[in-house]
Amino acid sequence: xxxxxFARPTPRSVLLHAxxxxxxxxxxxPFLWTVVTSLTPGAGLSFTPSLIPTDPSLEAYxxxxxxxxxxxxxxxxxxxxxxxxxxxxxxxxxxxxxFSRLPFRGxxxxxxxxxATMMIPLQVLIVPLFVELKALGLINTYLGALLPTxxxxxxxxxxxxxxxxVPRELDEAATLDGAGHFRIFASIILPNIRPALATLTVxxxxxxxxxxxxxxxVLRKPxxxxxxxxxxxxxxxxxxxxxxxxxxxxVSILPMLALYLFAQRYVVQGVASSGLK
Amino acid sequence: MSVSTLQTSLxxxxxxxxxxxxxxxxGRVRYALVVLAFLLPSALPLAAxxxxxxxxxxxxxxxxxxxxxPAEFVGLANYGxxxxxxxxxxxxxxxxxxxxxxxxxxxxxxxxxxxxxxxRLRGRAFWRGVYFLPVVTSWIAVALIWxxxxxxxxxxxxxVLGWVGIDGPGWWTxxxxxxxxxxxxxxxxxLGFVMVILLAGLQAINPELLDAARVDGAGWWRRLWxxxxxxxxxxxxxxxxxxxxxxxxxxxQVYAMTGGGPGGASQVVVQQIYDLTFRYGRAGEASAxxxxxxxxxxxxxxxxxxxxxxxxxxx
Numbered sequence: 001x002x003x004x005x006f007a008r009p010t011p012r013s014v015l016l017h018a019x020x021x022x023x024x025x026x027x028x029x030p031f032l033w034t035v036v037t038s039l040t041p042g043a044g045l046s047f048t049p050s051l052i053p054t055d056p057s058l059e060a061y062x063x064x065x066x067x068x069x070x071x072x073x074x075x076x077x078x079x080x081x082x083x084x085x086x087x088x089x090x091x092x093x094x095x096x097x098x099f100s101r102l103p104f105r106g107x108x109x110x111x112x113x114x115x116a117t118m119m120i121p122l123q124v125l126i127v128p129l130f131v132e133l134k135a136l137g138l139i140n141t142y143l144g145a146l147l148p149t150x151x152x153x154x155x156x157x158x159x160x161x162x163x164x165x166v167p168r169e170l171d172e173a174a175t176l177d178g179a180g181h182f183r184i185f186a187s188i189i190l191p192n193i194r195p196a197l198a199t200l201t202v203x204x205x206x207x208x209x210x211x212x213x214x215x216x217x218v219l220r221k222p223x224x225x226x227x228x229x230x231x232x233x234x235x236x237x238x239x240x241x242x243x244x245x246x247x248x249x250x251v252s253i254l255p256m257l258a259l260y261l262f263a264q265r266y267v268v269q270g271v272a273s274s275g276l277k
Numbered sequence: 278m279s280v281s282t283l284q285t286s287l288x289x290x291x292x293x294x295x296x297x298x299x300x301x302x303x304g305r306v307r308y309a310l311v312v313l314a315f316l317l318p319s320a321l322p323l324a325a326x327x328x329x330x331x332x333x334x335x336x337x338x339x340x341x342x343x344x345x346x347p348a349e350f351v352g353l354a355n356y357g358x359x360x361x362x363x364x365x366x367x368x369x370x371x372x373x374x375x376x377x378x379x380x381x382x383x384x385x386x387x388x389x390x391x392x393x394x395x396x397r398l399r400g401r402a403f404w405r406g407v408y409f410l411p412v413v414t415s416w417i418a419v420a421l422i423w424x425x426x427x428x429x430x431x432x433x434x435x436x437v438l439g440w441v442g443i444d445g446p447g448w449w450t451x452x453x454x455x456x457x458x459x460x461x462x463x464x465x466x467x468l469g470f471v472m473v474i475l476l477a478g479l480q481a482i483n484p485e486l487l488d489a490a491r492v493d494g495a496g497w498w499r500r501l502w503x504x505x506x507x508x509x510x511x512x513x514x515x516x517x518x519x520x521x522x523x524x525x526x527x528x529x530q531v532y533a534m535t536g537g538g539p540g541g542a543s544q545v546v547v548q549q550i551y552d553l554t555f556r557y558g559r560a561g562e563a564s565a566x567x568x569x570x571x572x573x574x575x576x577x578x579x580x581x582x583x584x585x586x587x588x589x590x591x592x
Binding site for chain 1: 311312319322327334407425470476524550555575
């Protein structure tokens with residue numbers, strides 16, 4: 001039936017396709033325009049670039065990396081995102097195991113508190129967090145930027161759902177073979193929740209890569225900045241050098257784009273499942 | 278997320294009866310250590326960097342403090358000051374204006390996309406991917422891209438409007454257009470997110486119900502209104518709850534697009550918290566405003582959870 005529907009286009013399906021393609025073109029245009037602008041030296045100073053650059057050049061990218069420690073900034077973002085992701089995978093998986101497989105008194109309350117932390121906006125915490133990290137001497141350090149990202153209630157919830165779906169018979173069989181909780185966690189649970197781990201990997205990486213407010217507050221030296229913070233700063237420095245600003249945007253978008261294309265299935269699954277009850 | 282997850286947690290707790298506790302004392306200590314080993318890696322950061330600061334913020338909100346000199350206890354003075362300051366009403370109004378513009382647009386747009394992409398379609402995954410692309414882009418990049426698209430002088434939007442004889446507005450340079458500019462960029466970014474959530478909801482609808490409605494002679498609009506939307510209400514509920522929570526916390530895109538300007542025309546609550554702390558050194562007031570914001574978000578979320586019984590149908 002599906003085959004036939006594809007083979008014989010009805011006026012309605014043609015219209016539907018037309019609308020979807022037009023909409024996608026509108027959605028995609030800002031990205032295209034970003035790339036075009038970044039290849040048009042001097043764009044925005046006094047003129048609108050043309051859609052097909054007459055004299056494309058990588059000058060804006062060269063300026064970006066020469067006039068600012070931009071290579072360092074990209075590395076900062078990359079390093080922070082990788083460490084955040086690895087740590088979140090560890091803390092989320094262990095907590096998920098405890099909440100799914102280790103009954104103890106008050107577990108429901110503890111889990112509710114964990115979940116409640118998802119509702120606390122970072123903005124509420126920004127002042128005391130800043131003071132706390134200052135007291136620890138961690139302002140302008142990578143560790144200071146990292147510490148508050150080490151545990152994620154969202155990640156814990158996501159993985160706990162996955163651990164709950166691993167049949168308990170597997171644990172029991174392993175227990176009979178003399179395996180303890182650490183063995184069961186490492187050799188039974190983790191291999192069985194790989195798709196959820198992949199989803200969390202993408203989300204943790206994306207969250208760190210795109211995060212703005214906390215890095216803005218805690219990493220105040222130019223050479224420690226992350227991409228979003230440096231991007232926001234470009235604006236002040238080159239008020240009208242849109243080619244440079246757009247080059248910076250391209251640099252910040254490309255790695256996420258690559259990760260997204262590579263793991264699209266997991267991203268979409270993660271969003272979709274968070275919306276289902 | 279939080280709403281549905283809280284519900285699940287309650288259901289789940291009932292579903293897994295605790296195992297009988299180990300009897301021997303040594304075994305019990307051992308077991309407690311195992312539980313701690315699994316729990317502490319997440320409990321420590323959450324306690325140290327979320328719950329602790331949360332309590333501390335409440336204390337800071339009762340003091341006058343510029344982050345340098347020792348804090349001075351002033352009781353509820355900061356709250357009184359904020360509540361009597363017309364500026365506070367203004368920034369909440371701006372935030373509400375943002376939500377009022379953003380939520381209907383992103384919901385209707387996301388629903389239209391979800392309905393279109395739920396139909397039989399060639400290359401569905403590809404189109405879904407294109408619409409989802411802005412979701413993985415950072416708010417800062419999005420804000421900058423739109424600041425450039427909406428540049429009053431040489432931006433492409435006003436250039437194209439000029440071709441058809443329309444004199445485009447000043448967008449983010451015009452107090453009246455600054456917030457609409459932010460809304461436009463935000464809708465573009467989040468459309469794909471809403472689409473994916475609603476698409477998952479649509480795909481969970483039993484097609485037999487739609488067939489039955491069709492047999493009964495219900496037209497497309499009628500089926501949408503009387504069958505699809507009611508069955509989609511849990512997904513809609515989720516979108517509304519999340520959008521309101523995020524809407525009250527709007528910051529990144531405002532910071533990068535307008536900086537709250539021009540002349541404070543698009544100043545929102547979080548931007549004000551940031552400015553109070555790091556520009557004016559009024560950390561006590563900033564913390565009080567943070568707590569007011571948190572109370573508003575919590576209140577609205579709770580009202581929605583209570584109110585959902587009236588319009589959300591779970592099967």
